[in-house]
Amino acid sequence: MQRMTRQRSAVADVLDAVEDFRSAQQLHEILRDRGEGVGLATVYRTLQSLADGGEVDVLRTADGESVYRRCVRRGHHHHLMCRVCGATVEIDGPSVETWAAQMGAQHGFEDIDHTMELFGTCARCAAEGHRREGS
Amino acid sequence: MQRMTRQRSAVADVLDAVEDFRSAQQLHEILRDRGEGVGLATVYRTLQSLADGGEVDVLRTADGESVYRRCVRRGHHHHLMCRVCGATVEIDGPSVETWAAQMGAQHGFEDIDHTMELFGTCARCAAEGHRREGS
DNA sequence: GTAGCCGATGAGAACGATTGTCAAACGCGC
DNA sequence: GCGCGTTTGACAATCGTTCTCATCGGCTAC
Ligand SMILES: [Zn+2]
Ligand SMILES: [Zn+2]
Ligand SMILES: [Zn+2]
Ligand SMILES: [Zn+2]
Numbered sequence: 001m002q003r004m005t006r007q008r009s010a011v012a013d014v015l016d017a018v019e020d021f022r023s024a025q026q027l028h029e030i031l032r033d034r035g036e037g038v039g040l041a042t043v044y045r046t047l048q049s050l051a052d053g054g055e056v057d058v059l060r061t062a063d064g065e066s067v068y069r070r071c072v073r074r075g076h077h078h079h080l081m082c083r084v085c086g087a088t089v090e091i092d093g094p095s096v097e098t099w100a101a102q103m104g105a106q107h108g109f110e111d112i113d114h115t116m117e118l119f120g121t122c123a124r125c126a127a128e129g130h131r132r133e134g135s
Numbered sequence: 136m137q138r139m140t141r142q143r144s145a146v147a148d149v150l151d152a153v154e155d156f157r158s159a160q161q162l163h164e165i166l167r168d169r170g171e172g173v174g175l176a177t178v179y180r181t182l183q184s185l186a187d188g189g190e191v192d193v194l195r196t197a198d199g200e201s202v203y204r205r206c207v208r209r210g211h212h213h214h215l216m217c218r219v220c221g222a223t224v225e226i227d228g229p230s231v232e233t234w235a236a237q238m239g240a241q242h243g244f245e246d247i248d249h250t251m252e253l254f255g256t257c258a259r260c261a262a263e264g265h266r267r268e269g270s
Numbered sequence: 271g272t273a274g275c276c277g278a279t280g281a282g283a284a285c286g287a288t289t290g291t292c293a294a295a296c297g298c299g300c
Numbered sequence: 301g302c303g304c305g306t307t308t309g310a311c312a313a314t315c316g317t318t319c320t321c322a323t324c325g326g327c328t329a330c
């Protein structure tokens with residue numbers, strides 16, 4: 001039902017090559033630079049289908065843009081992302097999971113789901129920033 | 136520095152009257168229905184300044200729309216929202232805050248910030264759903 | 271191999287929430 | 301009441317994302 005096309009594998013390749021979270025538009029540019037032109041709409045469609053299949057993680061930045069990344073960890077997990085360069089660390093917080101379920105039950109809610117992401121400035125970007133300030 | 140205008144207090148009044156999270160556009164409609172017409176741009180501006188001042192909480196729905204609500208709790212806190220009816224409970228997770236800071240430090244990140252929201256089906260909506268299924 | 275079905279593609283238009291523009295309106299301290 | 305500087309609002313602009321639809325091209329059946 002899912003055909004293997006040049007575009008689809010090109011997008012998959014880029015996702016394999018890139019480590020950090022990138023927006024659809026950034027991925028589109030990377031593809032163009034690689035000479036493997038892929039229509040923007042197709043990039044969006046492919047990312048969406050990959051996300052639906054759980055093959056990439058999606059999260060929304062503070063300004064509402066969706067960013068995508070092929071994650072190492074398979075199951076449910078969370079992220080600590082640098083808000084400057086996009087560098088990401090995968091983390092999981094078992095305590096958070098149980099706490100969420102607890103809170104839900106406590107207030108009579110069922111089917112508890114949760115979103116949680118951490119944002120910060122990574123060591124490298126922080127150094128960069130401090131250098132600029134200090135000068 | 137902050138002038139009290141008819142529009143500003145109209146928005147504040149609506150926020151006081153409404154319990155659940157509502158989008159800027161919904162609030163704009165409510166204002167129109169009340170006969171207290173306020174420009175959409177002004178609604179956005181007012182909500183933003185209220186949010187900056189910590190007088191309303193903002194969060195983004197799954198489809199990327201910002202929703203606003205005057206919260207009882209003043210400081211930093213999180214929400215457990217019914218994904219069916221929008222009913223919201225304010226909660227705070229001291230353990231989560233410290234855990235977030237810990238994770239950040241552990242990976243060399245600075246200025247850690249975090250987003251976390253719980254979603255579920257409230258008791259009333261769950262009963263509603265079960266009734267429908269069972270029949 | 272190849273015909274042909276039907277999903278996939280892409281250029282561009284459309285969309286929708288939000289923000290910017292700027293002249294006119296109006297709080298507010300005098 | 302005056303005047304200044306903020307606020308307003310109709311409208312345009314922005315921008316990420318989705319839609320449209322004519323065309324292309326995997327894939328399968330023959
Ligand atoms: Zn991940
Ligand atoms: Zn960084
Ligand atoms: Zn709140
Ligand atoms: Zn409910």
